[in-house]
Amino acid sequence: MVPQAKVLPHVPYRQALKNFLEGNAAYYRQPSIHYLEPFRIFGNLYYVGDKRVCCHLVDTGAGLILFDSGYPQATHMLIDSIWRLGFDPADIRYIIHSHGHFDHFGGSNEMKAIYGCELLMSEADTASLREDPRRALIGWGPKPNDAIAWPDRELRDGEILELGNTKIKCVLTPGHTVGVMTFFFDVTDGETVHRVGYMGGAGFFTIYREHCRDFGLPENLCLRLGQSIQKVWDEPVDITLGNHPSQNCTLEKRRWMLEHPGENPFVDPNGWHAFLRALEEKRREFETLGY
Numbered sequence: 606m607v608p609q610a611k612v613l614p615h616v617p618y619r620q621a622l623k624n625f626l627e628g629n630a631a632y633y634r635q636p637s638i639h640y641l642e643p644f645r646i647f648g649n650l651y652y653v654g655d656k657r658v659c660c661h662l663v664d665t666g667a668g669l670i671l672f673d674s675g676y677p678q679a680t681h682m683l684i685d686s687i688w689r690l691g692f693d694p695a696d697i698r699y700i701i702h703s704h705g706h707f708d709h710f711g712g713s714n715e716m717k718a719i720y721g722c723e724l725l726m727s728e729a730d731t732a733s734l735r736e737d738p739r740r741a742l743i744g745w746g747p748k749p750n751d752a753i754a755w756p757d758r759e760l761r762d763g764e765i766l767e768l769g770n771t772k773i774k775c776v777l778t779p780g781h782t783v784g785v786m787t788f789f790f791d792v793t794d795g796e797t798v799h800r801v802g803y804m805g806g807a808g809f810f811t812i813y814r815e816h817c818r819d820f821g822l823p824e825n826l827c828l829r830l831g832q833s834i835q836k837v838w839d840e841p842v843d844i845t846l847g848n849h850p851s852q853n854c855t856l857e858k859r860r861w862m863l864e865h866p867g868e869n870p871f872v873d874p875n876g877w878h879a880f881l882r883a884l885e886e887k888r889r890e891f892e893t894l895g896y
């Protein structure tokens with residue numbers, strides 16, 4: 606069966622930084638090598654991201670909600686993907702950001718300028734970026750399109766955002782940043798309803814002590830990630846989403862879907878715990894290594 610969560614080995618911070626910079630440089634040179642044909646995940650939930658960063662689209666019946674907008678260099682692919690699925694980007698009411706890093710809000714200012722969508726980010730990450738905008742990784746972001754997408758509305762822990770047929774529960778889950786949000790909502794296909802759990806930040810790169818020191822971040826982010834995992838453990842989830850395809854095996858699941866028509870590996874009631882368990886194991890290992 607298709608894997609639900611992937612665990613990549615930990616490396617020292619300097620190596621992680623090098624990998625990060627090289628990965629970004631390759632992306633900037635030619636975003637199109639990461640292009641992925643958009644597709645329906647289930648019912649009114651669609652994938653419009655690329656092979657490197659996730660963007661998800663929800664059709665609420667009263668407008669669209671876009672989760673994250675990818676790298677700034679990839680906005681043409683995002684817009685193309687939305688049209689290709691038969692939607693009009695002008696119908697996007699909200700762009701909800703999983704957290705305040707430039708690879709997740711990169712297209713938002715342009716999308717807002719063209720289509721008038723409202724931008725949303727957690728109160729905690731907005732405050733953190735006001736304190737030090739470098740935390741958006743702007744220093745490593747591309748020029749000249751690396752402005753922060755300041756939100757029009759700030760999301761609070763426990764807030765329910767409602768649009769059309771969709772109610773999104775927003776849960777603050779610090780770790781990857783101080784203001785990562787995890788989202789829970791129902792998606793429907795005819796009579797069938799599934800609950801989505803979308804963890805808004807599972808990368809370890811920003812919780813290395815060295816990184817936290819460089820960016821004036823609290824040095825207990827690894828511990829807080831553990832508390833966040835506990836906080837969302839009991840949520841009932843049928844469809845697990847992440848914000849980089851590698852985290853929840855988006856690409857493997859998509860391939861499976863294409864090769865096995867009629868099967869949908871995105872729907873898996875065990876996937877949420879498999880994902881959180883893998884994340885917690887990795888977190889403990891990270892803690893043990895003293896990074």
Ligand SMILES: [Zn+2]
Nearest residue numbers: 706781806808
């Ligand atoms: Zn991030």
Ligand SMILES: [Zn+2]
Nearest residue numbers: 706708709849
């Ligand atoms: Zn990211």
